[in-house]
Amino acid sequence: MNNSLATKYFLGMKKVEVVFIPLPAMGHIIAAVEMAKLIVESDDRISASVLMMKPALDSTTTKYTESLTASTLPNRMRVVDLPSLEHTGVHNTSASWMASLAEAQKPHVKEFVSKIKAQSELSPHDSPQLAGFVLDTFVLGMNDLAAEFGVPWYVFSASGAAFIGSMLYLQALHDEQKADLPEYKDSDAELEIPSLVNRLPAKLLPSMVFKRESLPHFIGAARRLKHARGILINTFKELESHAINSLSNGEIPPVYPLGPIVRCKGNSYDVGSNIINDYTDIMQWLDDQPPCSVVFLCFGSWGSFSVGQVKEIAYALEQCGHRFLWCLRKPPCKGKIESPSDYVNFQEILPEGFLDRSDKIGKVIKWAPQVEILGHKAVGGFVSHCGWNSTLESILSGVPMATWPLYGEQQFNAFEMVIELGLAVEIKIDSRRDFSKDGIIVSSDDIKRGLKLVMEPDNEIRKKVKEMSQLSRKALMEDGSSYSALAHLIEDIMGNYK
Structure with missing residues (x-):
């Protein structure tokens, strides 16, 4: 346990508990759990409870939460499953699902927190x-x-x-200038967002902004941000210095950049029957590859592609000739909002003979221990959907990304990495997945170009990512920027209890 922060404070003060409530989706839950761990392990006076709302957005999330046993968590931290609301009819479109689920779970949250209050009054x-x-x-x-x-x-x-800065900007645009934000979806407009140095093409805004049923939820969240005690962000000052400075204007609550907080190695969120064998096989294969020779393709817990798109990826991999490790998942039925599943046989989706032809240089897998793979010396590039957790994992490991966003705010993240920070190359920055249809297919030529760029051995982007990796590690060390932000957060949490 890291007690160095705790020694800066008077240890005789009252002990306190903080209650975390994440959105029940994989990227949100992993980040919340790791942040709660960080806070608890940094100060002996603080306990944390992470409340898991059900139903979760996908089955992978459920497997991850089931894996969080007491033995995997630090002392004074617990993960609590709230009662499931499987039959409440809330699980339809993502926006109404989020709002309805949170509202329906309020009585269960209140019941749990009331017990904490009652216990503290008794003892x-x-x-x-x-x-x-x-x-x-x-x-x-x-x-x-x-x-x-x-x-x-x-x-x-x-x-x-x-x-976060873009949320506040869009809320002002909507409320004060009466902008019709869904109209930006197919426009050529560019937006001057204070948290970005460069103008953002409006078509790269988050998917929620373009849907009239989800826009009120997005705008409502932005309005409430301003009334919080503070905003905890999984980032670090050296990565997003301009954005963090733009949020420190005194008009919104204090911002605490605490990252990069990533899932620890060996803490897999998937618990299938063959997981140990799969893990061993993958890592042994990587051990046999030269340093920085493998491009890793993985698109998150919701990443999958149509038959036509899979074939374009396969053609690109064959044509570029780089060693590759490809996590390939089966998409859900059209129109269904659910996570991908595994293929029984990759032959059913890949071009005829692809597996035989690429046997010496490539490996197609169902599941990927992403943190471990990115940390392996054989991996030289990462083709990613640009989820924020994956982006931070890539930076921490010093592996440059080729961006291929699919949904959510991933197009925004891709823009930030490629244009704003120069830490990634582009495959297609404005690609977007629609769950009701296959969408535009990215050509093998575009994919091949991105693969070649990201795997160049001594390019400027690779050097910048390596430098940022070192800065990310320093940020978490004693007297680093994120370490200091955490100290200030703990001081604020404990400030009410003297």
Whole structure:
């Protein structure tokens, strides 16, 4: 346990508990759990409970939460499953699902937190006192519970600082200038967002902004941000210095950049029957490859492609000739909002003879221990959907990305990495997946171009990513920027309990 932060404070002060409530989607839950771990391990006075709302958005999330046993968590931290609401009819479109689920789970959250309060009143010297809530950006409708219990609430963002800035900008554009944000979907407009140095093409805004049924939820979250006690962001000052400075203008709550917080090695979120064998096989194959020779293709827990797109990827891999490790998942039926599944046989989807022809240089897999793979010396490039967790994992490992965003805010993240920060190359920055149809197919030529760029041995981007990797590690060390931000956060949490 890291007690160095704790020694800076008077250890005789009252012990407190913080309640985390993440959106029940993989990227959000992993980031929330790792952030709760960081806070708990940094100060002996703080406990944390992470409340898991059900139903989860996908089965992989459920497997991950089931793997979080007491033995895998630090002392004074627990993960609690709230009662499932499988039959409430909330699981339809993502926006209404998020809002409805949070509202329906409020009584269960209240019941759990009431027990913390009751216990602290019964045993004020032995039990921790409720210190506040840490709410996911997209469950801020829970903020009234904090008022009910008389404690502060903080926002936790599973995205970067620039994205938080974009939320605030779009809310002002919507509320003050009466802009019709869904109209930007197919426009050529460019937006001057204060958290970005460069003008952002409006078509790269998050998917939620373009859908009239989800826009109110997005705007409502942005409005509530301003009323939080503080905003916890999984980023670090050296990565997003401009964005963080733009948020430090005194008009919004204090921002705490605490990252990069990534899932620890060996803490897999998937628990299939063959997982150990799969892991061993993958890592042994990587051990046999030369340093920085393998391009890794993986698109997150929701990443999958149509038959036509899979064939274009396969053609590109054959034509470019680089060694590759490709995580290939089967898409759900059209129109269904659910996570991909595994192919029984890759032959059914890949071009005829592809597996035989690429046997010496490539490996197609169902599941990927992503943190471990990115940390392997054989991996030289990462073709990614640009989820924020994956982006930070790539930076921390010093592996340059080729961006291929699919949904959510991934187009925004891709823009930030490629244009704003120069830490990635582009495959197709404006690609977007629609769950109701296959969408535009990215050509093998575009994919091949991106593969060649990201695998260049001594290009400027590779050097910049290596430098940022070193800075990311320093940020977490004693007296680093994220370490200092964490100290200030803990000081704020404990400030009410003297």
